[in-house]
Amino acid sequence: MRYVRYVVQTFFLGSVIYLALGLGSNGFEAFCPFGGVESLYGLFKTGNFTCALAPLNLSVFLGVVGLTILTKRSFCGWVCPIGTIGEWINRLGNSIWRNRPHIPVSADRYLRHLRYLVLAVVLYYTYTIGDLIFRGYDPYYIIFSGLGHETYGWMSIAMLSVFILGSFFQPMFFCRYLCPLAAVLDPFSKIGLVQIRRNKETCVDCTLCNKVCHFGVQPMAVAKVTHRDCVNCLECVEVCPIKDCLEVKAL
Ligand code: SF4
Numbered sequence: 001m002r003y004v005r006y007v008v009q010t011f012f013l014g015s016v017i018y019l020a021l022g023l024g025s026n027g028f029e030a031f032c033p034f035g036g037v038e039s040l041y042g043l044f045k046t047g048n049f050t051c052a053l054a055p056l057n058l059s060v061f062l063g064v065v066g067l068t069i070l071t072k073r074s075f076c077g078w079v080c081p082i083g084t085i086g087e088w089i090n091r092l093g094n095s096i097w098r099n100r101p102h103i104p105v106s107a108d109r110y111l112r113h114l115r116y117l118v119l120a121v122v123l124y125y126t127y128t129i130g131d132l133i134f135r136g137y138d139p140y141y142i143i144f145s146g147l148g149h150e151t152y153g154w155m156s157i158a159m160l161s162v163f164i165l166g167s168f169f170q171p172m173f174f175c176r177y178l179c180p181l182a183a184v185l186d187p188f189s190k191i192g193l194v195q196i197r198r199n200k201e202t203c204v205d206c207t208l209c210n211k212v213c214h215f216g217v218q219p220m221a222v223a224k225v226t227h228r229d230c231v232n233c234l235e236c237v238e239v240c241p242i243k244d245c246l247e248v249k250a251l
């Protein structure tokens with residue numbers, strides 16, 4: 001299953017690169033679900049979309065919300081190119097410096113709330129200024145536009161450096177701490193109808209599932225994984241040595 005996910009991630013990353021090279025009928029920005037969130041205020045306030053791409057952004061966003069209600073944050077673990085790049089940078093880190101420092105678990109718990117602050121700031125400025133101010137700080141835009149004309153010079157380069165360095169040291173750094181879309185999806189992810197279930201009777205408490213989880217979800221601690229950060233990557237299911245101890249089930 002791990003390799004199926006890698007193929008799916010590669011397909012979506014390749015598709016975005018294809019669009020970023022100008023080979024598609026729409027640009028790569030048209031498929032950013034967070035653009036749909038940013039367009040909502042203009043839609044409610046004026047009844048119109050403020051940007052030509054907004055209807056497509058909003059459709060993608062609603063599709064991602066539906067996917068999240070069904071399968072938790074699978075969008076982040078299977079589709080989002082920034083999740084993919086962040087994960088691959090961290091895997092590279094594992095292969096060249098296995099014992100590098102990580103953010104302590106006690107701090108990680110609080111830092112995960114930072115994304116709600118990021119969301120609040122982005123929406124406040126987007127809605128009051130009426131412009132997509134997050135674009136120049138968004139790794140998605142910075143990378144796929146090639147530091148395009150809407151970036152903010154050294155500030156965008158600094159943001160990209162934070163993304164790369166953070167991903168190197170901490171698994172899913174941007175997704176955990178800074179992604180405003182993750183903050184929007186969290187309540188829908190809590191609903192997540194498709195979840196990992198753990199059979200307490202057969203579990204031998206080997207901790208392998210906890211160790212493999214990039215989001216630090218700790219499936220060994222629960223009977224069913226309702227944690228908002230679970231992306232249903234199924235790595236824990238794959239690593240579990242006991243047959244059918246961890247299973248994917250729908251409510
Ligand atoms: S709990 Fe399992 S399925 Fe969920 S993110 Fe962690 S490893 Fe992936």
Ligand code: SF4
Nearest residue numbers: 203204206207209240
């Ligand atoms: S990997 Fe399987 S057996 Fe090991 S702790 Fe997790 S659920 Fe239990």
